[in-house]
Amino acid sequence: MKIQKISAALLLGALPLFSATTITVKGSDTMVIMAQRWAEAYMADHTDVVIQVTGGGSGTGISALINGATDICDASRPMKSSERESLKMRFSSLGVEVKSAKDGLSVYFNDANPVEGLTMAQLKDIYTGKIKNWKDVGGADAKIVVYGRENNSGTYVFFRDNVLKGEDYVSSMQSLPGTAAVVNAVAKDPLGIGYGGAAYGKGIKFAKINGIAPSAETVKDGTYPLTRYLYMYLRGRPTGEIKKYIDWILSPAGQAVVTKVGYFPVK
Amino acid sequence: MKKRFRPGEFLIERSIQGVAFISLLFICLIFVFVFREAVPLFTGKADVVTAHEEVGAAETYGEDASAPLPQAQQELEQKHVPFRAAALTAKDWQPVSLEPKYGLWPLLVGSLKVTFIALLLAGPIGIFAALYTSTFAPKWAREGMKPVIEILAGFPSVVVGFFALVVLASILQNLFGFQYRLNAFTGGVAMALAVVPIVYTVSEDALAAVPKALTEASLALGATRWETALFIVLPAATPGIFAAMILGFGRAFGETMIVLMATGNAALLTPSLTDPVRTLSATIGAEMAEVVFGDIHYRVLFFIGALLFIISFSLNAIAEFFVRHRLMKRFKGA
Numbered sequence: 001m002k003i004q005k006i007s008a009a010l011l012l013g014a015l016p017l018f019s020a021t022t023i024t025v026k027g028s029d030t031m032v033i034m035a036q037r038w039a040e041a042y043m044a045d046h047t048d049v050v051i052q053v054t055g056g057g058s059g060t061g062i063s064a065l066i067n068g069a070t071d072i073c074d075a076s077r078p079m080k081s082s083e084r085e086s087l088k089m090r091f092s093s094l095g096v097e098v099k100s101a102k103d104g105l106s107v108y109f110n111d112a113n114p115v116e117g118l119t120m121a122q123l124k125d126i127y128t129g130k131i132k133n134w135k136d137v138g139g140a141d142a143k144i145v146v147y148g149r150e151n152n153s154g155t156y157v158f159f160r161d162n163v164l165k166g167e168d169y170v171s172s173m174q175s176l177p178g179t180a181a182v183v184n185a186v187a188k189d190p191l192g193i194g195y196g197g198a199a200y201g202k203g204i205k206f207a208k209i210n211g212i213a214p215s216a217e218t219v220k221d222g223t224y225p226l227t228r229y230l231y232m233y234l235r236g237r238p239t240g241e242i243k244k245y246i247d248w249i250l251s252p253a254g255q256a257v258v259t260k261v262g263y264f265p266v267k
Numbered sequence: 268m269k270k271r272f273r274p275g276e277f278l279i280e281r282s283i284q285g286v287a288f289i290s291l292l293f294i295c296l297i298f299v300f301v302f303r304e305a306v307p308l309f310t311g312k313a314d315v316v317t318a319h320e321e322v323g324a325a326e327t328y329g330e331d332a333s334a335p336l337p338q339a340q341q342e343l344e345q346k347h348v349p350f351r352a353a354a355l356t357a358k359d360w361q362p363v364s365l366e367p368k369y370g371l372w373p374l375l376v377g378s379l380k381v382t383f384i385a386l387l388l389a390g391p392i393g394i395f396a397a398l399y400t401s402t403f404a405p406k407w408a409r410e411g412m413k414p415v416i417e418i419l420a421g422f423p424s425v426v427v428g429f430f431a432l433v434v435l436a437s438i439l440q441n442l443f444g445f446q447y448r449l450n451a452f453t454g455g456v457a458m459a460l461a462v463v464p465i466v467y468t469v470s471e472d473a474l475a476a477v478p479k480a481l482t483e484a485s486l487a488l489g490a491t492r493w494e495t496a497l498f499i500v501l502p503a504a505t506p507g508i509f510a511a512m513i514l515g516f517g518r519a520f521g522e523t524m525i526v527l528m529a530t531g532n533a534a535l536l537t538p539s540l541t542d543p544v545r546t547l548s549a550t551i552g553a554e555m556a557e558v559v560f561g562d563i564h565y566r567v568l569f570f571i572g573a574l575l576f577i578i579s580f581s582l583n584a585i586a587e588f589f590v591r592h593r594l595m596k597r598f599k600g601a
Contacts (some may be wrong), residue, residue, distance in 0.1 A: 060556055079325060082559075095325040143446060150532070150553050151363035160365075161343045168364045171373070174449060174531035174543050177553065188437065189448055238328060250329045 021241040022050045027061020027074035028154050029178045030197040031230050034101065034261045035074055038249055041257055049241055055178070058154025065233055066090060071242060073233040076103070076154035076197070091235050098232040100249055102264040104214030105158065105226035107207040108186045108194045115139040117208025120225055124163055126193060129170030134191065146173045147185050147194035155179070158228055159195055198262055219264045230263065301576055304569035309352055350563050355570070360534035360545065362554065362564045369567045371574075373534040377451065377544030381526055382519040384455025384540060385462050389519075390512055392459070393466025397511075401474035402482075402496045413471070420464030428528030431457035436529065443541075449531035451544040457529045461522055462515040469514055473507020473590070474500060478598055506593035510586035517582040521575055523548040547571050 025035050032055035039051035056064075058075040065073035066086045079087075084094050107123060109115060115138055118126070125131040126144055135141040148169060149156040156175075160166065176182050179196035186192040187203030198206070198214050206214055209225050218224035238246045248254050255265040343365055350369075357370030396416065400409045436453045439445065445452070477500050485495040501508075531543025532553065551568050558565045 056556065063559075084323075084325060094323055096328050097325040098328045145447060152554065152556060152558075156363070160363075166343045166365045168359075168361050168366075168368075171359060171361070172533050172535055172543070174447070174533045175545075175553070176532070177527075185448070233325070234328070237326065246329060 020048050020050045022052060023072065023242055023245060024070045025051060025053045025072045025074060025232075026056060026064045026070040028058045028076040028230070029055040030058075030076040030103065030153075030155055031074040031101075034230075034258060034263060037257045037261055038254060041253070042245060042248055046244075049245070051245070057150070057152040058157075059152045062233065065095070065235060068235075071234070072246075074100075075231045075233055076228065077158045078229075078231060079233060087235065093236050096234040096237055098234070098246055098250070099229045099266050100232045101230040101255075101258045102219055102266055103228050103230050104198045104219040104224045104264070105155065105195060105228055106198045106214050107209060107226075108183060108192075108196065108204040109207050110186055110190045110192055111203065111205055112190045113139060113205070115207070117211060117213075119210050120163065123209065124165065124167070127159070127164055127169055127173070128167050129172065142191050145189055145192045146170060147182050147189075147192055148173045148175055149179070149182065149196070150175045150177050155196060162226065162228075198264075216259075216264055229266070298576065301569055301572045305566055305573045308350065308563070308566045308570055355567070358536050360550070362567065367564065369563070371547075371571065373536040374545055374547045374550055374571070376536055377530070377534070378520055378526075378546040378548070380451040380540055380544050381454045381458055381530060381546055382516055384452055385458035385519040386512060386515055388456060388459035389462035389466050389515055393463045393511065393515070394470050394508055396463075397467050397470035397474055398496055398501060401471055402500055403492065416464050416467050419460065420468070422461070424461055424522060424524040425528075427457055427460050428525040431525065431529035445541050447531055447541065447543050449529055449543055450541045451530055452541050454526050454530035454544070454546075455540075457525050458519050458522060461525060462519050465518050466511045466515045469511035469586075469590075470504070470508045473504040473511065473594060476507070476594070476598060477503045503597065504594070506589040506597065510589040510594075513582050513586040513589070517579045517586075520582075521548055521579050523552045527552050547575055551575075 025039070032053065035053045039053050043049060043051055058073075058077055061070065061073040061075055062079055062083050064070040066083065068090070078097070079095060087093060087095050107118065113134075115134065118137055122131060122137050126137070127146060127148070131137060132144060133141065134144055148159070160169065174185070176185055176194075182194040182196050183204055186194040193207075194204075198219075212218050212224050214224050214226070219227050232246070232249075234242065234246075250266070255267070258265050354369050355371050357368055358372055359368040359370045360373050361368040396412070400412050404412065431453060432449070435457055436448050439453050439456065440448050443452075481499055481503055482495055485499045486492070490499070526544075526546045527549040530546065530549065532545045532549060533543040534545040534550075535542050551571055554564070555568055558568060
């Protein structure tokens with residue numbers, strides 16, 4: 001008797017959970033903190049919607065979108081044409097792209113490093129292994145320890161295409177999973193250099209690129225050379241709860257979250 | 268007396284038999300699957316790619332057309348290079364490069380470096396700990412130590428890896444002044460934590476199986492306990508200890524989480540033990556989640572998996588041989 005009552009109560013209690021719409025978001029590690037804040041803020045006002053956010057990397061998110069395993073995919077790089085092709089084959093849609101925020105891809109130095117900035121050419125030479133010593137870019141006479149992201153990351157691909165111009169990363173680059181790991185490594189290594197989103201920045205300093213530091217103004221007007229969009233991808237034009245959620249993200253309320261996390265609004 | 272047919276018993280017997288065979292079946296299926304995914308690399312079938320046509324851009328939503336990105340954001344496509352098996356012996360591992368390079372040497376050397384360091388540390392520790400508990404330790408120490416070391420074997424490797432990443436790496440760097448915080452040595456030290464229990468348990472079993480008659484004869488002839496342990500018991504158990512080292516090697520070679528977190532994951536081909544390395548297992552761990560299904564990169568990762576499978580399979584077979592044949596024969600003859 002008692003057990004029946006309890007289970008009935010449990011069932012009733014769980015009902016709202018089942019009736020709620022669940023939206024799954026998966027992808028970029030660069031965007032995962034922002035995506036979580038969006039979800040929390042949105043769910044606080046809309047108790048009938050459950051938003052599940054997971055990271056894993058842009059490539060992982062796009063694969064999940066193509067496999068139908070997620071509703072929304074976060075990506076720190078645009079979808080490649082081969083990926084759009086796969087999506088078209090399975091869902092006869094090229095996908096819908098939403099530019100949800102702007103990011104100044106930052107280059108990190110340890111706080112103790114006297115070097116303030118690099119030119120794009122120097123940055124390329126460091127990451128392709130042509131420059132190996134800090135003294136060549138105005139620092140101490142010591143080896144540069146290069147940190148980067150694992151090759152499933154959108155940031156890895158963006159950096160390769162836009163900084164290295166398609167050349168290979170130096171093979172002594174230590175690949176770390178996630179931007180937080182890169183920041184952590186550079187913060188602990190006085191000779192380290194790393195790259196990642198602007199929002200992660202504890203214990204390290206941001207390098208000036210071509211003399212320009214990443215800031216709200218320089219990213220907004222695009223003078224900072226490593227400005228990029230952060231995207232959300234859908235399989236089709238948004239409808240229902242997903243449309244409401246996307247519209248909210250693009251609204252001033254959603255964009256305020258972007259600024260709070262340390263990225264820059266799209267508009 | 269004629270045996271009566273009991274249907275209940277028959278059923279139970281058969282189902283237990285079935286369960287035993289299922290695990291065998293699983294191993295075979297995994298084996299077949301891993302190899303089937305890797306084989307097209309060598310038959311040339313992996314090269315069949317659909318011609319890339321221009322598929323057009325994705326639709327956009329909610330965009331403000333008045334604010335285009337001032338800097339053109341580049342997006343480059345990978346070149347399609349026909350795959351040859353010889354590419355696996357190149358010196359670079361750059362699978363996501365515009366011209367992908369699938370050289371396995373740096374990964375193999377990386378795995379061997381970490382395994383070597385782990386065995387160098389874990390071997391003596393495990394063997395001497397086993398010698399202590401099997402010959403010298405008082406009962407309470409023996410009963411306390413064995414379970415504790417065995418708990419270490421069940422310790423989640425991700426925890427060991429995390430510990431190495433956050434704590435151990437800094438300690439070792441300060442101690443030895445390494446250029447790189449995360450390197451093969453740090454990974455090897457962390458790995459030793461995972462290998463000690465295996466070396467310990469297997470050598471302990473071998474040492475404990477040494478016939479009492481040998482020990483007693485040695486003591487009766489006037490040898491001290493130390494002499495007996497080092498010159499009689501230890502040599503008698505050599506095949507078992509050798510097997511322990513081989514199993515330890517297999518464990519270290521296949522372990523993923525610890526090396527993924529503690530070795531720095533740079534595919535370098537250098538002789539130095541204090542450079543960062545990328546191991547075979549960590550490469551699968553880091554890249555498999557992302558890779559395009561059916562791609563060359565995907566097949567190369569499966570090939571690495573098959574390689575690891577063969578290595579661990581043969582190491583286990585060798586270890587089994589040493590324990591079964593050499594060790595047991597020796598004791599029976601004694």
